[in-house]
Amino acid sequence: MLVARAVKEALGASSMIRKMFEEGAELKKKYGAENVFDFSIGNPDLEPPPAFHRTLLRLVTEDAAGSHGYMPNAGYPEVREALALKVSREQGVEIDGRHIVMSAGAAGALNVIFKAVLNPDDEVIVSKPYFMEYGPYIDNHRGKLVEVSAAPDFDLDIDGIRRALNEKTAAVLVNSPHNPTGRVYPQKTISALAEVLTRHGRDTGRYPYLVADEPYRELVYDGAVTPPILSVYPHSIVAASYSKNLSLPGERIGYIAVGPRNDDKDVLINALVYTTRILGYVNAPALMQRCVAELTEVKANVDVYAARRAAFKKTLEGAGIEYVNPEGAFYIFCRVPGGDDDSGFTAALKKHLILGVPGSSFGAPGWVRFAYCVNENMIRASAAAFIAVRAQWQAMSM
Amino acid sequence: MLVARAVKEALGASSMIRKMFEEGAELKKKYGAENVFDFSIGNPDLEPPPAFHRTLLRLVTEDAAGSHGYMPNAGYPEVREALALKVSREQGVEIDGRHIVMSAGAAGALNVIFKAVLNPDDEVIVSKPYFMEYGPYIDNHRGKLVEVSAAPDFDLDIDGIRRALNEKTAAVLVNSPHNPTGRVYPQKTISALAEVLTRHGRDTGRYPYLVADEPYRELVYDGAVTPPILSVYPHSIVAASYSKNLSLPGERIGYIAVGPRNDDKDVLINALVYTTRILGYVNAPALMQRCVAELTEVKANVDVYAARRAAFKKTLEGAGIEYVNPEGAFYIFCRVPGGDDDSGFTAALKKHLILGVPGSSFGAPGWVRFAYCVNENMIRASAAAFIAVRAQWQAMSM
Numbered sequence: 001m002l003v004a005r006a007v008k009e010a011l012g013a014s015s016m017i018r019k020m021f022e023e024g025a026e027l028k029k030k031y032g033a034e035n036v037f038d039f040s041i042g043n044p045d046l047e048p049p050p051a052f053h054r055t056l057l058r059l060v061t062e063d064a065a066g067s068h069g070y071m072p073n074a075g076y077p078e079v080r081e082a083l084a085l086k087v088s089r090e091q092g093v094e095i096d097g098r099h100i101v102m103s104a105g106a107a108g109a110l111n112v113i114f115k116a117v118l119n120p121d122d123e124v125i126v127s128k129p130y131f132m133e134y135g136p137y138i139d140n141h142r143g144k145l146v147e148v149s150a151a152p153d154f155d156l157d158i159d160g161i162r163r164a165l166n167e168k169t170a171a172v173l174v175n176s177p178h179n180p181t182g183r184v185y186p187q188k189t190i191s192a193l194a195e196v197l198t199r200h201g202r203d204t205g206r207y208p209y210l211v212a213d214e215p216y217r218e219l220v221y222d223g224a225v226t227p228p229i230l231s232v233y234p235h236s237i238v239a240a241s242y243s244k245n246l247s248l249p250g251e252r253i254g255y256i257a258v259g260p261r262n263d264d265k266d267v268l269i270n271a272l273v274y275t276t277r278i279l280g281y282v283n284a285p286a287l288m289q290r291c292v293a294e295l296t297e298v299k300a301n302v303d304v305y306a307a308r309r310a311a312f313k314k315t316l317e318g319a320g321i322e323y324v325n326p327e328g329a330f331y332i333f334c335r336v337p338g339g340d341d342d343s344g345f346t347a348a349l350k351k352h353l354i355l356g357v358p359g360s361s362f363g364a365p366g367w368v369r370f371a372y373c374v375n376e377n378m379i380r381a382s383a384a385a386f387i388a389v390r391a392q393w394q395a396m397s398m
Numbered sequence: 399m400l401v402a403r404a405v406k407e408a409l410g411a412s413s414m415i416r417k418m419f420e421e422g423a424e425l426k427k428k429y430g431a432e433n434v435f436d437f438s439i440g441n442p443d444l445e446p447p448p449a450f451h452r453t454l455l456r457l458v459t460e461d462a463a464g465s466h467g468y469m470p471n472a473g474y475p476e477v478r479e480a481l482a483l484k485v486s487r488e489q490g491v492e493i494d495g496r497h498i499v500m501s502a503g504a505a506g507a508l509n510v511i512f513k514a515v516l517n518p519d520d521e522v523i524v525s526k527p528y529f530m531e532y533g534p535y536i537d538n539h540r541g542k543l544v545e546v547s548a549a550p551d552f553d554l555d556i557d558g559i560r561r562a563l564n565e566k567t568a569a570v571l572v573n574s575p576h577n578p579t580g581r582v583y584p585q586k587t588i589s590a591l592a593e594v595l596t597r598h599g600r601d602t603g604r605y606p607y608l609v610a611d612e613p614y615r616e617l618v619y620d621g622a623v624t625p626p627i628l629s630v631y632p633h634s635i636v637a638a639s640y641s642k643n644l645s646l647p648g649e650r651i652g653y654i655a656v657g658p659r660n661d662d663k664d665v666l667i668n669a670l671v672y673t674t675r676i677l678g679y680v681n682a683p684a685l686m687q688r689c690v691a692e693l694t695e696v697k698a699n700v701d702v703y704a705a706r707r708a709a710f711k712k713t714l715e716g717a718g719i720e721y722v723n724p725e726g727a728f729y730i731f732c733r734v735p736g737g738d739d740d741s742g743f744t745a746a747l748k749k750h751l752i753l754g755v756p757g758s759s760f761g762a763p764g765w766v767r768f769a770y771c772v773n774e775n776m777i778r779a780s781a782a783a784f785i786a787v788r789a790q791w792q793a794m795s796m
Contacts, residue, residue: 002515002661002662002665002666003514003515003665003666003669004513004514004515004516004517004539004669005517006517007513007514007669007672007673008665008669010672010676011665011668011669011672041468043467043468044467045467047463047464048466053458053461056458057458057459060451060454060455060458061455063451065445066445067648068446068645068646068647068648068649069441069442069443069645069647069648070439070441070647070648071648104502104650104678104679104680105678105680107678107679107680108678108679108680109678110678111677111678112678115402115405115538116401116402116405117400117401117402118402119402119403119404133675133676136676137676137678140513140676140677141402142540247466247467248466249466249467249468249680250465250466250467250468250469250681250683250684250685251466251683251684251685252502252679252680252681252682252683263400264400267400267401267406267409268400268401270409271401271402271405271406271409274405274408274409275405277531278408278531278534278535278538279509279538279677279678280502280503280505280506280507280508280509280510280535280677281502281505281506281650281679282502282503282505282506282647282650283648283650284650285648285649285650285683285686286648286649287648287649287685287686288683288685
């Protein structure tokens with residue numbers, strides 16, 4: 001019993017993904033990094049915006065007394081106030097600083113939220129496909145992830161969610177813009193979900209939380225808007241992050257926003273502050289808190305991603321590979337041509353030095369995810385390789 | 399079922415401590431912060447050393463590409479190598495970067511460790527009195543905290559620990575220098591503990607981990623040295639932090655060091671990296687990682703704390719209050735004069751605007767903890783108030 005049984009099992013299961021990354025590293029070593037089309041990881045390659053650097057430099061130069069010391073576990077009051085204004089605008093509500101709890105990114109936020117609200121064996125409904133880490137995040141706090149398959153167009157299947165609701169349902173977790181499909185759920189979908197949850201709450205006395213994982217909120221295309229959550233359903237909580245829009249994934253900075261119409265929201269907020277403390281976060285990193293509070297008007301560089309998206313779509317179209325049109329985030333989800341063998345197709349891609357993630361990793365066999373948070377030239381340069389794989393794959397399938 | 403039952407109960411229990419803090423804030427409002435002798439919180443008032451500021455400013459000015467992006471979950475390889483050299487010196491072992499996993503302070507490190515090694519209902523032995531957050535840290539990961547009372551001089555009771563060992567024992571958690579008593583366990587105590595654990599492992603086939611919580615390692619007085627752990631017992635893990643020695647508690651930066659002679663240490667390290675990821679930490683904050691890697695030679699300003707310690711001892715002696723001589727950390731643990739009523743004595747102190755924490759909060763009724771990470775003048779100025787309380791308390795007790 002060297003390590004926990006559950007962890008040992010998980011290490012075995014995740015070794016496939018590690019193997020994939022290791023094989024990618026091997027390829028780069030062998031053929032040169034510039035010759036490998038690595039679309040596997042959602043790690044933004046853009047630098048943080050100049051305003052971030054200016055603000056950080058100013059704060060560090062000022063070196064205010066106590067600026068690396070403890071602050072209240074929920075974060076600096078003035079930071080929480082600044083973010084409350086931003087969230088109020090985005091979510092169509094009026095909240096103040098009390099409704100914000102600073103977190104170590106969205107991953108930290110989700111763990112803090114689940115620890116605060118889940119009783120043992122409580123259920124969290126998630127639309128499949130989904131980001132594979134949700135399973136451990138929920139299991140950490142003794143909850144159960146309940147999968148509901150998305151609609152064929154990857155919108156939420158509201159009727160499926162309705163059927164999955166029961167007295168154990170503590171929360172429904174939604175992620176929009178969506179990893180891995182790039183879908184942005186329409187406002188009417190969120191409204192329909194709110195209606196179903198409200199009816200369930202009225203019938204059973206237990207209103208499930210609507211938890212929105214929103215690291216990609218600002219990354220939307222063609223004028224799309226990520227619909228608000230807090231204004232639509234009272235029992236809602238947002239997990240947000242600066243990892244993607246400000247390209248700060250290494251700094252672990254984000255926040256939780258609690259809807260103003262939650263019942264007894266003070267207890268909920270106290271619980272979130274308490275679980276921030278006891279999970280060992282204690283607080284979000286001090287310097288980054290003060291930094292992001294000054295950058296609420298800074299927008300992600302969406303144009304760059306939009307250009308890459310266009311290049312990727314063109315590349316796929318050139319090779320005759322079907323995809324879901326991404327409305328947000330920086331992923332493009334493609335159908336395996338003429339079959340469901342996503343690991344076979346991923347292997348075939350790899351032979352042409354293209355790296356993607358099999359849909360099975362998200363619960364969607366028959367699909368492959370490409371991340372386009374990479375240089376546009378790399379996307380263009382991959383076109384010939386995509387065509388070659390496609391031709392070869394077709395021949396093999398026949 | 400608004401929040402998890404366990405969290406709701408914990409919020410109720412911790413409301414006493416919150417009440418204490420709130421009352422302190424009230425007192426400061428009423429009488430002026432400068433007139434309240436607040437010895438309640440272990441929040442270092444010293445600024446980080448000038449070398450920290452210089453390094454941070456240089457790193458931020460350089461603004462290296464990708465410096466706020468993802469790195470491996472365990473931390474930057476070069477940071478891990480730098481810390482491995484430091485830990486090798488401190489712990490009398492030869493480890494390399496693979497043995498280091500960067501963490502969000504010691505609190506983050508302990509959660510990551512317990513998640514990695516505890517099966518449900520596994521036990522962790524802790525010497526009482528202890529830092530009150532250990533309970534939740536262990537419970538988070540389905541373990542059970544088993545208390546073993548310290549020896550009368552607050553050294554570990556090795557025989558008591560031996561009796562508490564059983565087939566469920568996953569770990570023994572030690573904290574030296576110790577909160578709340580300031581004890582530094584003698585080398586011979588650690589050796590005796592290692593011997594008991596080794597014998598237990600040999601007899602049962604399960605070697606408990608020796609987990610050392612070492613945020614105060616560098617804060618020792620009178621030439622004391624915090625004894626090493628990694629060189630003494632193979633199955634050992636250190637949780638370390640820069641919160642106290644570099645006064646960076648708000649930045650959440652620390653690390654885990656794994657002993658080089660752990661059986662199958664690669665599995666253990668992989669488990670720690672995995673739990674860092676799934677608990678939502680993902681990685682320790684990027685900028686602070688790079689900062690502390692350059693400061694391995696910078697020492698805590700122990701002289702300042704030593705002078706405060708001397709002033710506090712003199713103050714207590716002047717009032718005829720007994721205390722445990724602190725060998726490390728910045729706490730002084732005092733016996734309630736002529737009785738066990740620590741909450742009564744704390745209340746009496748408060749009437750004279752002195753704030754301390756009742757020993758009951760650490761499992762030691764009859765004691766009060768004062769933190770001397772405050773201005774030395776405040777300590778001197780409190781002397782008259784201590785004498786007044788002592789006189790009044792004696793009169794009351796008779």
